[in-house]
Amino acid sequence: MKKCVTLDTIVLCCFIVRHHGRGSSIHTTYNDIYVEDGYADDGKIQETCLEKFSSRDYIMEYFQAGGSPEHVIQLLSENYSAVAQTVNLLAEWLIQMGVEPAQVQERVENHLKSLLIKHFDPQKADSIFTVEGETPAWLEQMIAHTTWRDLFYKLAEAHPDCLMLNFTVKLISDQLEVFSRVLRTSLSTLLDGGEENLEKNLPEFAKMVCHGEHTYLFAQAMMSILAQEEQGGSAVRRIGQEVQKSAHERGHDASQITLALGTAAAYPRACQALGAMLSKGALNPADITVLFKMFSSMDPPPVELIRVPAFLDLFMQSLFKPGSKINQDHKHKYIHILAYAASVVETWKKNKRVNINKDELKSSSKAIETVHNLCCNENKGATELVAELGTLYQCIRFPVVAMGVLKWVDWTVSEPRYFQLQTDHTPVHLALLDEICTCHQLLHPQVLQLLIKLFETEHSQLDVMEQLELKKTLLDRMVHLLSRGYVLPVVGYIRKCLEKLNTDISLIRYFVTEVLDVIAPPYTSDFVQLFLPILENDSIAGTIRAEGEHDPVAEFIGKETAMNFVCLDERSRGDRNHRQGSCIRGSMLNSCLSPTRY
Numbered sequence: 216m217k218k219c220v221t222l223d224t225i226v227l228c229c230f231i232v233r234h235h236g237r238g239s240s241i242h243t244t245y246n247d248i249y250v251e252d253g254y255a256d257d258g259k260i261q262e263t264c265l266e267k268f269s270s271r272d273y274i275m276e277y278f279q280a281g282g283s284p285e286h287v288i289q290l291l292s293e294n295y296s297a298v299a300q301t302v303n304l305l306a307e308w309l310i311q312m313g314v315e316p317a318q319v320q321e322r323v324e325n326h327l328k329s330l331l332i333k334h335f336d337p338q339k340a341d342s343i344f345t346v347e348g349e350t351p352a353w354l355e356q357m358i359a360h361t362t363w364r365d366l367f368y369k370l371a372e373a374h375p376d377c378l379m380l381n382f383t384v385k386l387i388s389d390q391l392e393v394f395s396r397v398l399r400t401s402l403s404t405l406l407d408g409g410e411e412n413l414e415k416n417l418p419e420f421a422k423m424v425c426h427g428e429h430t431y432l433f434a435q436a437m438m439s440i441l442a443q444e445e446q447g448g449s450a451v452r453r454i455g456q457e458v459q460k461s462a463h464e465r466g467h468d469a470s471q472i473t474l475a476l477g478t479a480a481a482y483p484r485a486c487q488a489l490g491a492m493l494s495k496g497a498l499n500p501a502d503i504t505v506l507f508k509m510f511s512s513m514d515p516p517p518v519e520l521i522r523v524p525a526f527l528d529l530f531m532q533s534l535f536k537p538g539s540k541i542n543q544d545h546k547h548k549y550i551h552i553l554a555y556a557a558s559v560v561e562t563w564k565k566n567k568r569v570n571i572n573k574d575e576l577k578s579s580s581k582a583i584e585t586v587h588n589l590c591c592n593e594n595k596g597a598t599e600l601v602a603e604l605g606t607l608y609q610c611i612r613f614p615v616v617a618m619g620v621l622k623w624v625d626w627t628v629s630e631p632r633y634f635q636l637q638t639d640h641t642p643v644h645l646a647l648l649d650e651i652c653t654c655h656q657l658l659h660p661q662v663l664q665l666l667i668k669l670f671e672t673e674h675s676q677l678d679v680m681e682q683l684e685l686k687k688t689l690l691d692r693m694v695h696l697l698s699r700g701y702v703l704p705v706v707g708y709i710r711k712c713l714e715k716l717n718t719d720i721s722l723i724r725y726f727v728t729e730v731l732d733v734i735a736p737p738y739t740s741d742f743v744q745l746f747l748p749i750l751e752n753d754s755i756a757g758t759i760r761a762e763g764e765h766d767p768v769a770e771f772i773g774k775e776t777a778m779n780f781v782c783l784d785e786r787s788r789g790d791r792n793h794r795q796g797s798c799i800r801g802s803m804l805n806s807c808l809s810p811t812r813y
Contacts (some may be wrong), residue, residue, distance in 0.1 A: 307403055324362050345381065346741060364397065388427060402420075405454055417457055420454075425458065425461055431458075431467075431472065442455060468493075484509070485520055488505040493529075503545060507551060530553040534549060550584050583708075586619060634674055635674075650694060663705060710749055
């Protein structure tokens with residue numbers, strides 16, 4: 216506890232001394248000694264510092280004002296704790312022990328950020344402008360660094376009425392050169408780090424871009440231009456779509472900006488129909504008819520026009536959500552537009568469309584219609600669906616259908632009484648998730664997210680044993696997902712469950728047993744680092760170890776402990792690209808792993 220207090224003290228002192236500087240009103244030391252021009256003479260500063268020398272490490276202020284050490288030797292000997300030097304010494308020790316300097320710096324900065332968020336006082340912050348009358352120099356220096364820009368964004372979200380924070384965020388966005396540099400750096404970070412890095416940093420990036428309409432417009436305009444590049448353009452387009460989704464989740468209607476930056480401006484009727492449906496968040500037959508006629512013509516608009524994620528989500532709700540009603544006279548129009556957006560391929564050369572490939576349009580439309588009729592038929596129960604599994608499996612091979620089925624399964628199994636009414640060990644809806652995992656690698660994150668949600672849900676309508684059996688069934692789905700190549704996220708989640716101590720240990724033991732049955736060496740170091748600590752836990756390994764010749768736990772630990780150090784040494788030389796490949800290199804029972812996205 217004492218070490219935590221010491222670190223708290225030093226980081227707060229660092230913020231006050233280095234970033235607020237002399238004369239800043241947020242520093243309570245100077246509240247008493249301001250004169251009309253904003254500063255006092257050195258003599259009065261010395262006098263005030265002498266009064267304050269009973270607090271720790273106040274020597275810095277005194278020396279800066281020209282004070283003599285002889286007058287305060289006694290006070291220093293009693294109160295000077297060398298907190299800053301101690302923290303620097305600890306940091307040096309960590310570096311000498313092998314911790315990367317960047318990690319040490321990041322740890323201290325993150326701790327400082329958490330303290331500032333906890334102790335931030337909006338009233339004192341607002342008083343900065345009333346005292347200084349202009350933008351403080353330290354503020355402009357702070358916003359030039361990514362760490363402190365992120366701090367201002369978080370503080371602005373927590374204190375929306377703080378004038379100082381609103382001014383700071385506006386200052387960041389108004390300075391086009393600064394904001395452009397920030398945007399460029401952030402985009403490079405998102406693009407270079409792979410899927411795992413994207414998931415980690417995208418929320419902060421979206422928060423920065425969505426702070427104001429001007430920042431959103433500027434960022435989306437830049438990404439719209441970059442998305443046209445052949446190399447990396449699709450990745451930038453995806454980031455732009457994720458930011459658009461984030462803006463929608465925050466309650467902002469950015470549909471007009473999205474349409475204006477796309478090709479919709481050249482098609483005013485389509486733009487009007489799309490804009491109306493996106494703004495209202497619902498499809499309607501009149502606007503769908505307009506789009507249907509345009510995309511059924513001999514010279515349809517570019518398919519990009521209707522490939523807006525928010526627009527496609529509306530089709531998922533209309534065609535696959537249980538209980539949704541569609542006018543039967545217009546249903547074929549809904550299906551045609553969704554199939555067109557999902558299957559048509561266009562070839563462009565020099566901003567001119569030279570070919571439209573519609574080879575899969577008819578089969579995609581048929582698959583969507585077939586699954587829609589099966590999923591939204593209220594007269595078909597689980598038993599009837601089992602008879603149609605073959606048809607469903609065939610249709611799930613189409614990516615757009617797989618997404619629709621995934622949404623349908625989510626809506627269906629989320630009903631409170633769903634599992635109470637099930638009699639099969641593996642309900643048909645969960646079996647469909649296995650097929651989706653097998654056919655569509657890009658849907659792995661969404662499947663895991665659904666499984667985690669179900670695993671963590673309290674099914675109070677079931678007794679204890681039924682709940683355990685249900686969770687084992689969900690773990691079976693996670694093991695299958697792992698066998699299809701989505702390894703690190705699955706194992707990482709179970710590792711967190713073990714660390715949080717919020718999961719029945721028998722369930723984690725069950726997961727480990729199932730995983731040991733389907734894996735075989737060699738393994739990557741990333742996998743070993745996640746899985747080995749689970750095995751080494753006495754509550755897990757102690758009951759899995761077999762007394763006979765075949766002991767899967769001993770085999771894994773014995774073979775991989777030495778290999779782990781070799782892999783770690785490989786990583787330390789900078790071979791970070793392993794994170795983009797499969798986590799388990801080599802054979803696995805029931806599957807052949809392919810490179811996956813993290």
